[in-house]
Amino acid sequence: MKRLDVKSHCPINYALECFGDPWSLLIVRDIVYFGKKTYGEFLASEERIATNVLANRLADLEKKGIIKKCPCDTDKRKDIYMLTERGLDLIPLLSEMALWGAKHDVDTDAPKEWVETLSRDKEHILPLVRTTVEKGGAVFMGPNSVVSKL
Amino acid sequence: MKRLDVKSHCPINYALECFGDPWSLLIVRDIVYFGKKTYGEFLASEERIATNVLANRLADLEKKGIIKKCPCDTDKRKDIYMLTERGLDLIPLLSEMALWGAKHDVDTDAPKEWVETLSRDKEHILPLVRTTVEKGGAVFMGPNSVVSKL
């Protein structure tokens, strides 16, 4: 994206450069909200990302230092993708996207309780999300999901 | 973007649907941070958006209820684009993008003072940004800029 090679002093530009495409944030979403970790799991998302596009975006995100790829220790064929520190720092941004969507998407079916809790108590919830995701958990899915602890 | 026509219960999807392209958020950024208001001002951005692309995105954003177009009262030839309530509600999201970028973009030149103040005191700054933008001001530019009031 050479568009933003021009330097400008607006601080949001770097985020735009990283996420001004439809797919990159989708992968981060899958990790944070649904605990997905492997190529195959990302591929199974509802949005039907194409195989080459997924491979591209995973490589991009890794190159940008947002995710890291580690060999899976239980299954040698698989790779595990996890958020780096830089990726974990995106959680507040994802949360604001979620709150905005929950408020303005007319036919949202976001869990009301989650949205209300999040907007009321960010200081408490965001660190909880972060530690959960760090350990391989997710917001909505799994036995250690954030929503199950509310 | 039919990709997200599939309904899913993840609350960030709507924001992704609205802003998963390189240009839409750029226009909102120009309004919030630089106080731009007219077609010509948006066109003059560093990123050199093409005329047809800009016209498309302005129409899209208006259709989504994020901006509204009003005739300019001082110059009958021009139109003024302003954020709607829905658009103003994007300010927290933009702020998180800014904070993330300021932290992780290696060669950012974001105003350090602004970033620190924002991260320390969101509860105070975000409403200030909102009222400023509502009145036609901006974060960085103009006599009533937010940074001039810190």
Next chain:
DNA sequence: CCGGATCCGTTTCGATACTG
């Protein structure tokens, strides 16, 4: 002049098929 609309060459993107 300002705000677009239209056309067109080029690039990028993405769906599918295929491979190690």
Next chain:
DNA sequence: CAGTATCGAAACGGATCCGG
């Protein structure tokens, strides 16, 4: 299962033209 190759579709950039 994790990707690559191919190829058609879509988006983009740039120039130009037009109405007010």
